[in-house]
Amino acid sequence: MTTFLAAQTPGLTHWIVLSGVLFAIGVYGLLTRRNAIGVLMSIELMLNSAALNFVVFNHFRAPAGVDGQIMAIFVIAVAAAEAVIAMAIFVAIYRRRGTLDVTSMDALKD
C-alpha cells in the first residue's frame, strides 16, 4: 500500500477531486452548522478549496508563471481579514445576546 502510494504521483484530477470534496464539506457545514463559528470555519474550508484550485492549476497548466500562487496568497489574506471582522462581530453579538445560534439571527427579515 505504501509502496503503491509512493509509486503514484498525484495528478491534476486528484487535486481537483480533493478541492471539490473540501468545497462540498464547506457547503454542507455552511448550511447545517448552528453555531456561527462553525459556519465561519465552513466558509474558511470553501475559501481554502478555491485557493488550492489556484495553486493546482498554476502548477499543472502554467508552471512558468506564478499568477495562481499570488491569487492563493490573496485568498489567504482575505480569509484572514474576514475571520478577524467576523470574530469581532461574533464577540459583540455574544455579549449582547448570549448566544451564537445563527437560527436566532433573523432580524434582517423585518
Added chain:
Amino acid sequence: MEHGFVIAHAWLIPALPLVSFALVGLFIRPLSARWAGIVATSSIGLAAALAYTLAWEYWTLFPAGQHAESLVPWSMEWLRYKEGLVVNIGVLVDPISIVLMVVVTTVSGLVHLYSIGYMHGETGYGRYFTYLNLFTFSMLGLVVAPNIVQMYVCWELVGVSSFLLIGFYYDRPSAVAASKKAFIVTRFADLGFMVGVLVLGYWGYGLFETVAPALATEPGALPLQPFDFRYLNSPEFLAAFGSIPAFFGLSLLSVAMLLVYTGAAGKSAMFPLHIWLPDAMEGPTPVSALIHAATMVVAGVYLTARLFPAFAASEDALLAVAYIGGFTSLFAAVIALTQDDIKRVLAFSTLSQLGYMMMALGVSQMAESLGYTASMFHLFTHAFFKALLFLGAGAVIHAVHTNDIWQMGGLARKMPITHLTFLVATLAISGIWPFAGFFSKDEILAAALHGHFTVLFYVALFVAGLTAFYMFRIYFVTFWGAHRAHGAEHAHEAPLVMTLPLMILGVLSAVAGFVPFGQYVHMGEHVEHGGIDFAVALPATLAALAGIGLSAFFYATASERAAKAARFFGRAYRVVKQKFYVDELYLFVTKQIIFHLIARPIAWFDRHVVDGGVNLSGWSIRTLGSESSRLQTGQVQTYGLWFAGGSVVLLFLIWAVHV
C-alpha cells in the same frame, strides 16, 4: 348695406340678460334680494325695448309685404375644427327671430315684474331671478342662432334652466321628481336632435365643396359654414342631400329631419314625449307661464320653422310633423276636460295648442306656406294669452293657496282685475272674435283646409270646441258660483305689481290678432291671406260657442249635471282622467321591462363579471405576494440552501442543453 344702430348691435339683446345673470347671480344676490329682482327685471325690460326697436328698424328696411332678407349683423368664429369646418356664433335677424325676440322679451319682462310680487318673501328670491335671467339669455341665444350648433347649445341651456326652475322648491320631493322627469325626457329627445345634427353636419360637410360655391356670400359676413341654417336650408343643398337614399324607402334627408324633429317634439312636448310638461307645473307659477307655456316649449315649433325648407323638402318628415301635431292637440284637449288642478288644465291646453302650431307647420308647403305664417302667428298670440292664463291662475293660487279648482269658486267679486283679464284670455284661447286667438286659429284651420288635410281640419275644428269647453269649465268653476272652501272666502286681489302684467297681457291678448302678421312673416313670396275666411271662421266660431254653451250648461251653476255626465261615461271617463295611463305605461316600460329585463342583467354582469375580473386579478396578485413573502424567513442558511440548490439545477440545465 348700412344697418340701423339696433340691427347692427342686435347682439345686445341676448347679451343683456347674460350680463345681468352674472351680475345678479354673483354679486347682487348675496347683498340684497330686493335689488336682485329690480336689476333682473330692468335688464329684461331694456332687452325688450331693444327688441321692439329692432323690429321697427327691420320692417322699415324691408317694408311689410315685401321680400325680407335674413341678416347676420354680428358673428364671430367660435370653434375651428379644420379649414372649411368652422362653427360661428352670431346673431341672425329675420322675421321669425324678431317675432320670437319680441315675444320672449315681452313675456319674460312681464313675468319678471309679476314675480317681484308673487315671490315676495320666499326663500331663494335672488336665486329665482338669477335662474330666470339665465333662462331668458338661453332662449334669446337659441332664437338668434344662425347655425344649428349654437341652437343646440342654447337648446340644452334652456333645458338646464327649465330643470333648475321646475326644481326650484328643491325641498319638495314632487318638485325634485318633476324636474328630473322633465330633464330626462327632454334630454332623451335631444339625443335624437344631436344625432340629427351630426347627420346633417356630416353630409353637409361632405357636400359643401360641390354645393356651396353656387350660394352667394354676403358682403362683410364670415364665410358660409356647413352648419349654417342658410346653407342647410338652401335648395341646392336639399336637392343634393335629398337624393341620397337611406333605408325603408326614406331618404337620408327624411331620416335626419325626423331625428331633428324628435328633439323638437321633446321640447315642445308632442305625444308621446309630452309626459314631462304636466309635471313641470311643480315649479313656481310664473315659471310655468314663461317657460312651460309661452317661450321654451315653443322652441320645438321654432326649430321646425327655422328648418322649414328642409322639412318641406322631405315630405315624410313634414307629414309626421302634421299628424303628430294634430294627434297631440286632440289627445291633450281630451285629457284637459277632466283635470281638477287649474295648472294642469292649462298645461294640457298648452300641449294642445303646441300641437296646433306643429300641425300648421306640417300642413304647409314651400309654395303654399300659409300654415307657416299661421303657426308663427299662433305662437305669437298664444304666448300672450297663455302667459296671461298662467299668471291669472298664479294670482288665484296666491290668494286661495290651492291648485284645486273645486276649492275655489266665487272669485269674480273678490278679484275683479284677475277675473276680467282671465276672461279675456279664456275668450282669446277659445277663438272668439275679436280676441287674438280667433285670428291665428282661423289661419291654422284655413291652412289645413287649403292644404287638403281634411281629417286634420275636422280634428282641429273639434279641438277648438273642446278648448272652449275646458277653458270655460275652469273659468266658471273658479270665478262663478259660491265659495266652496275657506281659502276662497278670504281671497283678495293681488298687488299692483302682479295685476299690472295681467292688464298689459290682457290688452295684448285682446288686440294681438289685429296685427297684419302675414304681411311681415312669410316664407318666400308674400302670402295673400287678408281678412277673414268665413268658410273657416263660421264653423270655428260655432264650435267655440257650442263648447262655451255646453260648459255653461254643466258648470255655470252649481248642479249635479257634470257628475251625472261623468257617471254616464263611466270607465271612459276614468281612463281620460288618468291621462290615458300614458305615465303608467312609461313606468311599466321603464321599470318592468327596461329595469328588470335589461338594466338588472347588465348590472349583474357588471358587478360580477366585469368587476369580478378586476377583483380577481387584484386578489390573485395580492395572494401570490402574501404567500411568497413566507419565503423570506430571515434564516440565512435557508437562503443558502435555495441558492445552492438553484445553482445545481441551473448548472444541470446548462449541461443538459449543451450536451
